[in-house]
Amino acid sequence: MNHFFKRIFISVWIVIIFTGICTLLVAYALKSMGIVKETQDYELALVNKAYDDLADMLVRQPGDISLLPKRHVLDMGRQLQIYIIDDNGRDILNRMLPRDVASIALPTSAAGPVKPYRLRKVIFNKTLPGYKVIGYRDLYAISRLAMRPNARLLLLAVAIVISVSISLWLSSYIVRPLRKLRAASQQVAEGDFNLVISDEFVKRKDEIAMLARDFDVMTAKVEQLITNQQQLMRDVSHELRSPLARMQALLSLASQKPAEDARMNIARIEQELANLNQLIDEILSFARLDTLQSLKKVRVNLKELLEVIAESAEIEGAMENKQVQVEAESHWFMYLDAELISSAIENIVRNALKYSPANSVIAIKAAVEADFLTISIADTGPGVPEAFLSELFEPFYQVGNRSGSQASGSGVGLAIAEKCVHLHGGKITAANRVPTGLVMTIFLPLSLGKEPLCKEPLSKESSHQEP
Incomplete structure (x- = not known):
């Protein structure tokens, strides 16, 4: 359960419980101070009416009082209980007798002595031949006060004041930080x-x-x-x-x-x-x-893709006898956006050609490491200062701008390569070689496509079908 939800949940219950407790305390205070008088007259009238009806039944039809519960409400919860108890100590409704009622109805019972304040709950106690009639009410029932119109309004006002006060605090607690965030968002919208x-x-x-x-x-x-x-x-x-x-x-x-x-x-x-x-x-x-919204993935033979790029690069480096060698499994197939990955590898290979000396070899190697297919392009050029390796893939960055060497090109090619690989969920790293040179490694997750890395050769038709 998160913190904010927990606070709101607990606060709501605190409001409910605190409101109930305060309402009870106010009710007790009103009664103890005599501001609201007891309603015994009304309750006594109900008990007296039941008592008179029982007496009349005993005169007309002795022994048959079954109609009494149908003509009178004997059980009114905590507000009033009217007990009709026979000589055997059984209530007409078979209710369990409270301890203080039992002590009156059954003087020889094992209920034990009852404290005087508990006897104040008994408001009526009279005897008829064979029966005792006892009126019993809860001394602290709020329902007794709620029967008085002025008390109802006062208790309702107390409950409203308490709940509104806590609700205002809770609302302020929630809304105040949101207002600050709204003001901050307006500042951001204005450019700050x-x-x-x-x-x-x-x-x-x-x-x-x-x-x-x-x-x-x-x-x-x-x-x-x-x-x-x-x-x-x-x-x-x-x-x-x-x-x-x-x-x-x-x-x-x-x-x-x-x-x-x-x-x-x-x-x-x-x-x-x-x-x-x-x-x-x-x-x-x-x-x-x-x-770019989506990749156009096709099933590609990795070695064929790398060899096509290598052949094109060798043509560009032929004037200085620069060679490009490919090392890859001939039966590796992978779902890729061939155009984007080709563009990424071509840009890296051209960068290697640009900085490699004459009569040198650029090595392209594909391998599987853990959950990635790696394609490394290694040259024998001057390398890059370690401090600038992380900036190679920034748009328009050229090593010559910082190392003092003469740089050619736009500096966008490696940024394009990094973006193409990133769209496939991969990454590119650059590291210096010993004694000289630079190696750039493309990491492509093997989870690409429905069959990321397949070792079964396909027909020419299927090699150009989208997954």
């Missing part, structure tokens, strides 16, 4: 993300305090998202401005030089335009991943 609302609920340990802490976590995350978005916009502006500035300078030079020299500048402008077009494509791809 610096407030910390949980500090006002340090003494509370219930769900309201948990909600306040979650609210602070939410505002911190929203602020971080907005900050990241603003940083992304600045980075995009910078990345777009750089090639545009270079093209503007080249056009200026081309207009000032002879036609032959201008051709070289035009070729460089075309290269800058190609780079700019690639950057825009990468930015759009990265933005689309944030709005």
Whole structure:
């Protein structure tokens, strides 16, 4: 049972019990102070009426009093009990006699002595031939006071005042923190993300305090998202401005030089335009991943997928004799969004090609570790300073920006790779190799799809069917 529910549950019962106790105390006080007089006259009238009727029955039909319980209410609960007791000590309704009634009706009984204050409950005691008539009432019954109109109103007022007072306190206890949270949400809606609302609920340990802490976590995350978005916009502006500035300078030079020299500048402008077009494509791809609703999973042969990527990468690295080798089981199949995973692996492999020296080998290896399929891409490049490994997958981050080396590319490729893998429930890690190089490892959960990892080869038709 949670804290907040427990407090409300207990508070409701406290209201009920406390109201009942206070009403009883007020009733006793009213009676003891004589503010409300006893209603014995009414009760005595009922007992006298039953007594007279019994006496009349005994005169007309001695021994037959069976009609008496039908003509009179002998049992009125704590308010009044009318006992008709024969010489054998049996009540006409076969009720068990209270101790003080038994002491009067049966003087020789083993009931023992009765304290005087208990005898005040007996308001009528008369004898007829063969019977005793005893009127008995509960000395402290609220129902006796409730029979008086002025007492009923007073007791009702006491109950209302007590219940309303406690209910107001309980309502304030619940609503006050909610009002603070509402005010905080309005501040957040106006753009103020610096407030910390949980500090006002340090003494509370219930769900309201948990909600306040979650609210602070939410505002911190929203602020971080907005900050990241603003940083992304600045980075995009910078990345777009750089090639545009270079093209503007080249056009200026081309207009000032002879036609032959201008051709070289035009070729460089075309290269800058190609780079700019690639950057825009990468930015759009990265933005689309944030709005992707679902994955288009197909059953994929992992080795074939990796070999296609490796062949494409070797073509790009052929000028410097860079090779890409694949090590994977030929009979491994997995449900994946082939386009996204291919994009992720391609971006990592291209990054490895970019920083690997000539005549080097990039190794792609697939393996199963615990509950994950791992795909590692290892190069023999210069590596990355340990302090910057965690930043490799941030959009527009380039190692050259911090290490002082010359960096090329947009810095979006690894961010796209990380996003694609994250959409599959996986992750990417980066670590330096010894003596040199970098290895990036993709972890994909084996729980993907209906048959995550299948070791039976499929036909060509089934390999392209969605699960």
